[in-house]
Amino acid sequence: MGEMAKIQIKDRLQLALAVLTAKTVTFGVRSLKLGAASVLPGEIARRLQPQLLQLLSRQVKQGVILIAGTNGKTTTSLLLRTMLERQGKRVAHNATGANLENGLMSALLANTNLVGTLDVDYAILEVDENVVPKVLAAIQPKLILCLNLFRDQLDRYGEVDTISQRWGKAIAVLPPDTIIIPNADDPTLSYMGQQLPQKVLFFGLSEPEQYLEEIPHAVDSIYCPNCGHSLDYEGVYLSHLGDFHCPNCGFHKAPVAINSQEYPQILIGLYNKYNTLAAVLAAQQLGVDETTIRDTISNFQAAFGRAEELNVNGKHVRILLSKNPVGMNETIRAVNQVRQKTHSSQLAPVLFVLNDRIPDGTDVSWIWDVDTEKLVAQGGTFVVSGDRVYDMALRLRYSHSEDNDLQLIVKEDLREAIATALEHTPQNQTLHILPTYSAMLEVREVLTGRKIL
Template sequence: MSNLSIADGIRLGIAVGVAKTVTAVVKALRLGSASVLPGEIARRLHPKMLGLLAQQVSQGVILVVGTNGKTTTSLLLRKILVDQGYRVTHNATGANLINGLITALLADANLFGRLSTDFAILEVDENVLPLVLKDCQPRAILALNLFRDQLDRYGEVDSISQRWQKAIAPLPENTIVAVNADDPTLSHLGQKLAQRVCYFGLSEPDLYLEEIPHAVDSIYCPQCGTSLDYRGVYLSHLGDYQCPSCGFQKSQPAFHSSKWPQILIGVYNKYNTLAAGLVAQQLGVNTENIFNNIRSFKAAFGRAEELNVEGKHVRILLSKNPVGLNETIRAVNDLKLQGQCSTTLLVLNDRIADGTDVSWIWDVDTEPLVASGGTFVVSGDRLYDMALRLQYSQENLIQPSQGEEPWDGHTSRLILEENLEKAVQIALELTPAEETLHIIPTYTAMLEVRGILTGRKIL
């Protein structure tokens, strides 16, 4: 910052001032949380904004990247560091493109663009990581997983991994790179890097799936292309594996997952917990403090978030790709077996942030969800696509006429409602007081649902 010319300093001040004014106006008019627009404006006014802000973070920037779990993992890591007394900047709303990262950093900067913070935890869209690394030299990168997600935008997982490797390779050797060992693509990536690589992963065979699911992305050796031998899979292609041809095998995790506490439901949240804990450990936080923070952690918005609405208990489970929805179904069905839920609201959108291609729902194993019975309320921009997928899952899943009561003799009931507010109200009314309403939305649908339930929208 001290090397800036007078003209560049004035330009920076103008960019920061305009961005903060936009933030104030958006919030004053209750238009949202202003998590994207201020950063976009600041970047246009000063293209080097991200780098200028990132270099001021005293203890370093932590980039959290992957297809699923970024927000939950980031918030847990933030809680751990804040409880150690550190000042932490974080893009908590989940705005993970470059404009969202700049917005988060600007929020903690003064009118002159001076930033006083210890750590910046920035969750980053997997396709944007190489661009971010051009302007930002992080202290740590946390790679959670790579699944197929919005193929209309990104392509296959191996091409993303190759771009990551090329972007990470020039970073200093003391850069921490925490990698999911259970993901063959990422494990292979870690083995090829010269940086300070460490691994997390599960070691609980009792959590193996009975078979490899249909929504699987990477079961071939990333080194030689041979089909991997799996001792078992935890979700999608994540599991315990080795290559029978070239000897490639799962990297050794830093610690055993069975010894770690977990507060959020789902196997996928075991990974999120381990990931956050590993990075905190690498940054010098002792294990006892990490465990205490895990036990008191509350879910991020939309990610197993729990709300009380009209006296009803509601849990929102963001699901935006085949692996995510399969794991959500697995968690919901476990709760159904315990008699904790009988009504589910599914909301499918196809906007840019969701991915415009919704054919991925046919890679989801919806049959177990339908077979477990209950009432399914479906809404969203592509509600009829989702309804058709459920219909194919069970032939006796019948749509009732308006005002018709549930049918005797049928295990499942399907209700279609184009108006999302009405769909939410119907689902709430059908949820018994002693049960939990599970809402399963895609990303933009999650934002809309939260806006309806809480009276606030998130921009």
């Protein structure tokens, strides 16, 4: 008997009404070009059927896959989804990045018929790190990917160890056959995974040549999650992710189930190597063959705003979403590597766009935890824009020293900022744009002429 048939008549009627209403709202929003309807349909439908998320997720034939973490959810999800679809699987996915409960419901609703029957093999749901326990109260996933935990929006979230403890409690009560895949290089997640009763497989890097020269300023968790003692690091790959052990209690990085040196890096930036490994390990557990996995990696295209590359008026542009200290430090690291390979006296400019809206976090003090000095040290032109343009300009000005040549251009109007940055970009170089989340959506609309949300 199918899952839909097991649902009681009252719940089925409420579900059908909720689905019909959601689809009507979706049609109206898209017809009026008000957006992609990635949130509102789910919010309205939940009011009509409070058990909506549970009723829909139960119908997914081969299981729900939750992907949680501060950075990398969208790229990892798209990579895994592509692998599954190339195996002939039908996949529901909240691809627009609406990762709160109403966004998850909207993604599932988009794949139902008019009476609420869901016909997909898998549902890949990117989940905001702060709502993981609430989502797990309604969904019993087949597999959970735990990518990383960093400080993100300072006005919304607590410390990373608090969030990991909440994750651990919510996951521990799930069925024993649930597959948990945490990042071994993240001490809080490595510790959490080692305490869980389920099947736990770890991913992480085994590439000491990629160690940073020093621990970055924007580091979140360098203390043992078991005893509180300072961890000893053989080396760090980014922020607090690295090879570590505790000299006091013996806690150490969990052994990994995948050799990172066997897989190439997708896109620019070492952080994308983590995304690759997470998706590969999940795909292997879901039965995707190795040929499909490797071919997908070789031909992968970036998700919007995540190392996405565009050609604008004959100029090459790369958008690198930078929404927190760790994310921006890593994009700066990637941009520096590109600039160091440039054999030209004129470096392409870098455009920073800093907003402070709800999707970005209203507290922008995190920019002072970013190592902008490492980028400014190379000199060149930097264009700044966004709602908090003068905050970003001040941060870059304080990064300047007498040893480097800084040309700082401040443009309150985003279109002017983009036009100026393109004008200063040599024909054979790449303009890197580093925006926060809402800024990334605006940048894409300017460059492509269409919205994503």
